[in-house]
Amino acid sequence: MDQPLPLAEIAHSHLTFVEGFALDCGVTLPALTVAFRTYGTLNSERSNAVLVCHALTGDQYVAEISPVTGKGGWWDLVIGPGRPIDTDRFFVICANVLGGCMGSTGARSPKDDGSGDRWGTDFPPVTIRDMVRAQKRLIDHLGITRLFAVLGGSMGGMQVLQWAASYPECVFAALPIATAAYHSAQNIAFHEVGRQAIFADPHWNNGQYWRDGLIPARGLAVARMCAHITYLSEEALTRKFGRRLQNAPKDAGEVMSLFGEMFEVESYLRHQGSTFVQRFDANAYLTITRACDFFDLAADYDGDLANAFRGTRTRFLLASFSSDWLYPTAASRSIARALNRAGANVSFVEFPTDKGHDAFLLDEPDFHRTLAGFVRGCAMHAGLPG
Amino acid sequence: MDQPLPLAEIAHSHLTFVEGFALDCGVTLPALTVAFRTYGTLNSERSNAVLVCHALTGDQYVAEISPVTGKGGWWDLVIGPGRPIDTDRFFVICANVLGGCMGSTGARSPKDDGSGDRWGTDFPPVTIRDMVRAQKRLIDHLGITRLFAVLGGSMGGMQVLQWAASYPECVFAALPIATAAYHSAQNIAFHEVGRQAIFADPHWNNGQYWRDGLIPARGLAVARMCAHITYLSEEALTRKFGRRLQNAPKDAGEVMSLFGEMFEVESYLRHQGSTFVQRFDANAYLTITRACDFFDLAADYDGDLANAFRGTRTRFLLASFSSDWLYPTAASRSIARALNRAGANVSFVEFPTDKGHDAFLLDEPDFHRTLAGFVRGCAMHAGLPG
Numbered sequence: 001m002d003q004p005l006p007l008a009e010i011a012h013s014h015l016t017f018v019e020g021f022a023l024d025c026g027v028t029l030p031a032l033t034v035a036f037r038t039y040g041t042l043n044s045e046r047s048n049a050v051l052v053c054h055a056l057t058g059d060q061y062v063a064e065i066s067p068v069t070g071k072g073g074w075w076d077l078v079i080g081p082g083r084p085i086d087t088d089r090f091f092v093i094c095a096n097v098l099g100g101c102m103g104s105t106g107a108r109s110p111k112d113d114g115s116g117d118r119w120g121t122d123f124p125p126v127t128i129r130d131m132v133r134a135q136k137r138l139i140d141h142l143g144i145t146r147l148f149a150v151l152g153g154s155m156g157g158m159q160v161l162q163w164a165a166s167y168p169e170c171v172f173a174a175l176p177i178a179t180a181a182y183h184s185a186q187n188i189a190f191h192e193v194g195r196q197a198i199f200a201d202p203h204w205n206n207g208q209y210w211r212d213g214l215i216p217a218r219g220l221a222v223a224r225m226c227a228h229i230t231y232l233s234e235e236a237l238t239r240k241f242g243r244r245l246q247n248a249p250k251d252a253g254e255v256m257s258l259f260g261e262m263f264e265v266e267s268y269l270r271h272q273g274s275t276f277v278q279r280f281d282a283n284a285y286l287t288i289t290r291a292c293d294f295f296d297l298a299a300d301y302d303g304d305l306a307n308a309f310r311g312t313r314t315r316f317l318l319a320s321f322s323s324d325w326l327y328p329t330a331a332s333r334s335i336a337r338a339l340n341r342a343g344a345n346v347s348f349v350e351f352p353t354d355k356g357h358d359a360f361l362l363d364e365p366d367f368h369r370t371l372a373g374f375v376r377g378c379a380m381h382a383g384l385p386g
Numbered sequence: 387m388d389q390p391l392p393l394a395e396i397a398h399s400h401l402t403f404v405e406g407f408a409l410d411c412g413v414t415l416p417a418l419t420v421a422f423r424t425y426g427t428l429n430s431e432r433s434n435a436v437l438v439c440h441a442l443t444g445d446q447y448v449a450e451i452s453p454v455t456g457k458g459g460w461w462d463l464v465i466g467p468g469r470p471i472d473t474d475r476f477f478v479i480c481a482n483v484l485g486g487c488m489g490s491t492g493a494r495s496p497k498d499d500g501s502g503d504r505w506g507t508d509f510p511p512v513t514i515r516d517m518v519r520a521q522k523r524l525i526d527h528l529g530i531t532r533l534f535a536v537l538g539g540s541m542g543g544m545q546v547l548q549w550a551a552s553y554p555e556c557v558f559a560a561l562p563i564a565t566a567a568y569h570s571a572q573n574i575a576f577h578e579v580g581r582q583a584i585f586a587d588p589h590w591n592n593g594q595y596w597r598d599g600l601i602p603a604r605g606l607a608v609a610r611m612c613a614h615i616t617y618l619s620e621e622a623l624t625r626k627f628g629r630r631l632q633n634a635p636k637d638a639g640e641v642m643s644l645f646g647e648m649f650e651v652e653s654y655l656r657h658q659g660s661t662f663v664q665r666f667d668a669n670a671y672l673t674i675t676r677a678c679d680f681f682d683l684a685a686d687y688d689g690d691l692a693n694a695f696r697g698t699r700t701r702f703l704l705a706s707f708s709s710d711w712l713y714p715t716a717a718s719r720s721i722a723r724a725l726n727r728a729g730a731n732v733s734f735v736e737f738p739t740d741k742g743h744d745a746f747l748l749d750e751p752d753f754h755r756t757l758a759g760f761v762r763g764c765a766m767h768a769g770l771p772g
Contacts, residue, residue: 185623185651186615192652193612196659200604202588218586226579226612229572237571243682263679265571266578273582293649296629325711 003203004217004274006210007281010067012060012096012103013037017137021105027124030112034138035103036095039063039079040087042142048384049144050085051135052094053152053159056227056288057280059102062094063087068102068279077363084372089379090148097159098134099126099287105134107207107283120283121207128155128295132162139170148382149375151175153360154327155288158295161335164316165297165308173378175371177319178360180331181305181338182296187326190230191289194223198282207283220282221273228272233323233356241265298338305338315381316346317374319367321359347374389589390603390660392596393667396453398446398482398489399423403523407491413510416498420524421489422481425449425465426473428528434770435530436471437521438480439538439545442613442674443666445488448480449473454488454665463749470758475765476534483545484520485512485673491520493593493669506669507593514541514681518548525556534768535761537561539746540713541674544681547721550702551683551694559764561757563705564746566717567691567724568682573712576616577675580609584668593669606668607659614658619709619742627651684724691724701767702732703760705753707745733760 012035021032037060042049052062052075059066063073063080079085079092096104107123110116139147150163150171157179164174180187201219203209209216229237241264301307316339320332329350336348351367353359359367379386398421407418423446428435438448438461445452449459449466465471465478482490493509496502525533536549536557543565550560566573587605589595595602615623627650687693702725706718715736722734737753739745745753765772 182629184620185627185629185649186620188629188649189611189615189623189651189655192649192655193608193615196604196611196656197583197586197608200583200588200608201586218582222579222583222586222608225575225582229575229579234570234572237575241571243568243571243574263571263574263578265575269575269578270582 004215004277006213006215007101007108007279008068010103012067014103015138015141017141021134021137023124023130024127025125029105029124031105032098032134032137033103033105033109034095034098034134036060036093036138037062037064039092040090042091042144043385046144047146047148047382048090049139049142049147050090050092050149050151051139051147051163052079052085052092053135053150053156053163054094054097055152055154055156056292057276057285058156059100060094060096063092074361077361078368078371084368084375085149085151089384093138093142095135095138097131097288099123099131099284099291101281101284106281107287108281118210120210121286123283123287125294126287126291128158128162128291129166131291132159132166135159135163136167136170146170146172148384149173149175149378151177152179153177154179154357155292157327158292158297161297161308164312164314165301168309168312168314171314172382173315173317173375175317175319175374176332176335178321178324178327178332178357180327181298181335183293188293190226191293193226195286195289197222197226198286204282209282215277216282217277220277220280220285221270223285224276225269225273228269230326231356231358233325233354235323235354236356237265239354241268305335306341309339309342309344312342312344314344315378316344317370318346318348319360319370320348320350321355321357321364321367322350322352323354324357324359326357389600390663392599392601393487393494393665394454396489398453400489401524401527403527407520407523409510409516410513411510415491415510417491418484418520418523419489419491419495420481420484420520422446422479422524423448423450425478426476428477428530429771432528432530433532433534433768434476435525435528435533436476436478436535436537437525437533437549438465438471438478439521439536439542439549440480440483441538441540441542442678443662443671444542445486446480446482449478460747463747464754464757470754470761471535471537475770479524479528481521481524483517483674485509485517485670485677487667487670492667493673494596494667504596506596507672509669509673511680512673512677514544514548514677515552517677518545518552521545521549522553522556532556532558534770535559535561535764537563538565539563540565540743541678543713544678544683547683547694550698550700551687554695554698554700557700558768559701559703559761561703561705561760562718562721564707564710564713564718564743566713567684567721569679570717574679576612577679579612581672581675583608583612584672590668595668601663602668603663606663606666606671607656609671610662611655611659614655616712617742617744619711619740621709621740622742623651625740627654691721692727695725695728695730698728698730700730701764702730703757704732704734705746705756706734706736707741707743707750707753708736708738709740710743710745712743
């Protein structure tokens, strides 16, 4: 792999709040920058706002071309004109998470101590709740007192749950998708493999890698490859690649070559790794995986997840995908049960698919129809103009 | 992690065959060394021999203290006096696989070209069939024309299947355990992550790492950590570690520290990685994972696994473990069906356990009772003295 360049410095639309921002870890950030994008128009009642929360390696470019990758929005299938979240009707907001690398305050940000240095590994650890509080500051600034809906998949779904727990009066409808209320030991284990791969990279340089213009690309790529396997199901890998070889060489000796790209699935994974390092920062990966690992919503409520939602008037739609083994249906089911115990208004649908965790990002018409129907019903209940 | 030393040079018991050894890839090794251990006594009819095939990172020290780790045999629960494979009755043989790092010919061996150099990454790729042919040479040398039984788990089970297919008349009973007749796309993908982690290590040095007395320890450790997750079930990880923290620091700031050992499961994984590099060689890891990936027994028999076993008189016991997601029960079931189509004598048992793939190495009394009963019955059919 050619040594890739550090992530380009791009001017992302953002707001900076100069009041201090206190984190769960006890550190107070002197200022908070939230990079975000919006789609559609906020109505005069400010009642049609939908907040989208992105996943671990997502960003705020949910429904438009990303200035970093040049590719279309990561949830174009769900957000846009005529889509399940119709931007002709709703005002959609998506912010880069706190600790991210797309313009919000994170390890790549200057330290604000006048040194001009970046935070790097000195950036304090953040929690999912910190991420949500940063979004809340943005929402407050926009003058929105109640979000019509908050939705997101994977780590985005964790933020949705946290929103519903922390600010129940501000969330009319909550849609946690392909997610869990806590990170399991296996989830943590896979993240730890990725972190160790980053630490092992020759260019890691104790997290100060930008000083010599290098990035821990190979380690970050390995982290991504490992994580990517968990995003797909075994069935999807088999369907897409099976045991097919590519670049089949001329003779048996070459076929057995140890280092060439042999199986299609290997080539695919290497591609996933090498493109990822061009759009993501290693320190951000560490910060955000750590935030996921620490997420355990029930732990903040005496160990009973139902306590997080008692008395809530928020309407919930939980969605899981049958072949998702990262955040399996059982994880959504236990959230549904907690919501039931809390007396909440909850719908829960498991969608049959062989696409694994990534299904929430892919073309799943049943899922999209269900989203659209739920949102339509909620809009009626909320008294939004049709 | 302190930089560990390269694997110690230990004199393993071995035989060297100076006739050339032709590999599936087309290369002929000038000589073949097979390091092996035996337990029990070969009877005068040479009819009580049992061959144990080891897994990816196993070795020949199946039922005794390993001179490398100082720990007991890796299958002490199955092999030994009074054990399911009773060494008071059977003559047990276990050989380090071709391509391994415990004394059999592999990447650490001298090249035999007079240069005194090691093979390193020049070592030719080997297949599971090559491994089995190396074992066959050993068995021939020992004057054994028919093995009473061949057994092994995981990659060991692949060798068992290959033995039964290649040398049906030499195998009275075959016990492929927790294995598969081919490597799936997901299996290959996980191996590829491990290989990329090794290549990314600063001390990899294109596989010539022994030249400067260093080893790609961190990369190899990451490979092991990733693989180790696949050896355990999610349930086992949850039962053993859950979300428990260790070295709980004094204040919240430290609790959230990004780099300390935080969750018990992280500490456990790191330990797995750091001890592994003291007993295994990175080039051997590459060679052997590649051999697994290329394993697809049916492909050698016109795509129908049943063809591999037509007319066989070998008695089969297939064993799988309910929470094994690396080589799941479905993989064993498809082998059982192929054996049925081939008209073979086959028993197939799935053992309920939450221990995942590693269950085959652990204390599973039902599994051990089944092994013992099957072996006893086969011994009767084989006319072995009771």
